[in-house]
């Protein structure tokens with residue numbers, strides 16, 4: 001099956017009893033056994049559920065993996081991946097990971113004596129320098145949230161193999177349409193399915209995909225033991241959204257290129273970061289390993305905090321919202337929104353400057369998105 005066919009069909013079978021082309025939602029906690037020790041493959045939904053199983057098969061196929069394991073959120077997925085480790089282990093992590101991930105690592109997992117070093121993973125030499133004997137995992141996000149740094153996955157995979165590390169990739173921004181990290185040697189690829197994969201701002205969810213039997217067994221054990229599982233209804237909604245992933249991603253990327261080029265030429269914009277622009281520091285790596293550049297852009301406004309606030313309060317079509325990866329264009333200003341509580345020095349040290357704006361370009365008409373940004377920038 002070619003990729004686009006897999007997106008629409010893989011893992012999904014019509015309901016055997018009725019022929020319903022859209023499989024039913026198995027909204028049940030419990031399954032009745034035929035006799036002691038004999039079930040129909042299911043006993044309790046925390047362990048497995050037919051709707052979840054179908055979604056897991058669909059997601060695994062799309063990413064080119066053998067096993068998919070779904071969780072109740074992207075964060076529950078990251079947490080469950082880190083549960084592969086034990087006290088005393090050390091993790092090397094991309095320095096611009098989603099803030100929720102670094103908060104989880106720094107404020108929760110350090111309580112269990114896991115240690116983290118953050119490094120610019122777009123530079124393999126910097127990653128090599130911080131690997132220690134206790135390092136057990138390399139966790140890379142590419143492109144990163146929000147600065148869109150791109151990491152060379154083949155180089156990371158080589159390093160991980162040399163040092164016997166589990167290599168995990170958060171590929172939420174790229175989606176399997178544009179990047180399939182398992183092809184570059186990743187052991188685990190994870191997505192917040194809340195974003196592009198479900199695509200319509202309708203659920204919170206996450207998935208990890210792997211080709212390694214040992215890791216799949218361990219992750220399934222963690223899934224059923226801890227129970228951070230998505231509801232059958234959320235799995236079903238995700239399945240419906242997923243069927244148009246390839247079409248949506250095409251449009252997200254085409255629109256994002258138009259918006260990025262518009263912003264790059266705008267006098268009130270100091271700098272635009274989009275992997276599809278020749279000016280992006282890792283444009284060559286992105287071009288080589290990705291089949292497209294997705295829909296996320298960040299840009300630096302002239303005029304800092306005040307300009308950021310004005311643009312946020314002036315947009316009409318772009319939704320002022322902290323999420324990303326859905327059909328609607330969404331815009332955020334980290335300094336006054338997501339990172340308002342982070343001390344200024346720390347925010348600046350992380351590259352989250354006062355005028356930084358992140359935009360998740362939707363699938364509306366690009367002319368309307370540009371027109372909205374143009375009128376908002378005029379006021380800044």
Ligand SMILES: Cc1ncc(COP(=O)(O)O)c(C=O)c1O
Pocket residue numbers: 073074075076098100101141145170172173191192193194204205206
């Ligand atoms: C790159 C990335 N990874 C993980 C997450 C966490 O996902 P969730 O919000 O589904 O828990 C997010 C959320 O924004 C994200 O952007």
